[in-house]
Amino acid sequence: MIIKFCNEQYYDGKLIPLTKQKSDNEPSIVLIKTVKGNHMRFQGGKHNIRELDSLDEDSIKNLVFPESYETGFIAPYREQINHAEQRLPEEILKDTVHKFQGRECDGIIFSTVLDKKGSKNDVQFVDSANLINVAISRAKKRFVLVSDVEVFKKSNKEISELIRYMEYYTESSLYHESKVISVFDLLYKEFSEVLIERENKLRKSDSKYKTERIIASLLRDILSEEKFKKINFKREYRLKDLVNDTSHLHEDEKQFIKTAARVDFLLHYKMGNEPLGVIEVDGVAYHHSKDQKRRDRIKNTILDKAGIPILRLRTNESREPERIKQFLNKHL
Structure with missing residues (x-):
């Protein structure tokens, strides 16, 4: 044929x-x-x-x-x-x-x-x-x-x-x-009808950025599942409050923390607030710049040295619910 x-x-x-x-x-x-x-x-x-x-x-x-x-x-x-x-x-x-x-x-x-x-x-x-x-x-x-x-x-x-x-x-x-599909398809005029329910769950109070409103909404749904009910999340959490011991960091990494650098989402246990991991939302155009790539590398290194796993969700990828659940299951 x-x-x-x-x-x-x-x-x-x-x-x-x-x-x-x-x-x-x-x-x-x-x-x-x-x-x-x-x-x-x-x-x-x-x-x-x-x-x-x-x-x-x-x-x-x-x-x-x-x-x-x-x-x-x-x-x-x-x-x-x-x-x-x-x-x-x-x-x-x-x-x-x-x-x-x-x-x-x-x-x-x-x-x-x-x-x-x-x-x-x-x-x-x-x-x-x-x-x-x-x-x-x-x-x-x-x-x-x-x-x-x-x-x-x-x-x-x-x-x-x-x-x-x-x-x-x-x-x-x-x-x-x-x-x-990707939940980030909601950033554009055309998207699958499957995502209409997700769009209706977005809260403007979560963030001025729609990308972060989307992930906040998704996290609320995932963390309401029985398996993940002991986990909660915080938005825009300062690195200096997350990484207390900086003795093992290089000078540029210490300076980075002092610049009020934040993580997009901190996942933590409800009891005791012990950190479980970090989720970063990476807009493709913004995170393609050399300066932002440099900042991302420094943040990755700091979190790695602190033993805190990170999941980066790029807005041109897909299957975010599955990837978040895999991340949680791996580090629970």
């Missing part, structure tokens, strides 16, 4: 396939549509963490990463490959579409990266016949497309043709709507 699409779309049916197509009942083409929202980022280069996270859903990942397949991950932009190196299994081959030209894998995952923030030129680049032909034809058995989709439906070019092809050959394709 994969080579059939390329043959019809790009070679007028004249291509003679040399690779035998898979004959089992599993889909040859899989489309994973990310949830509504603004997931593309520009810091360091165009990338989309949500598309990477959507590959790891329990309901779909066996199709995305079959153990018997040699699998390759490709994307139009180098920065997406850089993030894939950090987040996808080591054995997955990873490179840009153009660098992958001439190579094949049993399975190919193509991440389109773009959402509505992409420019007209961006869409023309990603949705070009040459790039899509190269991307699809790298796959011998299965092609997985992970994408925002809507931006390419408006373009009505190559990716739209692939989607229509899938809709026609339903017996050989799979359309999957990802359920991977």
Whole structure:
């Protein structure tokens, strides 16, 4: 089915396939549509963490990463490959579409990266016949497309043709709507309906920053669960009140504490107020600056020396409830 699409779309049916197509009942083409929202980022280069996270859903990942397949991950932009190196299994081959030209894998995952923030030129680049032909034809058995989709439906070019092809050959394709969300999707105009209940729980009294109001609301719900009822949290807690012994700190770390540095959220036991851990909320644009990165490193070092674990929640990531619970379970 994969080579059939390329043959019809790009070679007028004249291509003679040399690779035998898979004959089992599993889909040859899989489309994973990310949830509504603004997931593309520009810091360091165009990338989309949500598309990477959507590959790891329990309901779909066996199709995305079959153990018997040699699998390759490709994307139009180098920065997406850089993030894939950090987040996808080591054995997955990873490179840009153009660098992958001439190579094949049993399975190919193509991440389109773009959402509505992409420019007209961006869409023309990603949705070009040459790039899509190269991307699809790298796959011998299965092609997985992970994408925002809507931006390419408006373009009505190559990716739209692939989607229509899938809709026609339903017996050989799979359309999957990802359920991977982030509570930080509430920062944007478009977000999944699943988050409406969370939005209604936000309290302006928690913070002037919506990011922190979101996490405060989430913590209240999590800490109300029976397993975590002995834990409470404080907001904007001063480091100097948390780290009493500074004898083991370097001079720059001592000075940092004296500057009224704070942690976003301190998790502590209700009885005795013993600290359990710290949660920091990292806005991607703000925490990308060199100065803020330096401050984050110093804070991490101070907390590490004090034996206080830290969980950083970046606003371009996802699955915050699960990650907070894992953090609590690990350090209880």
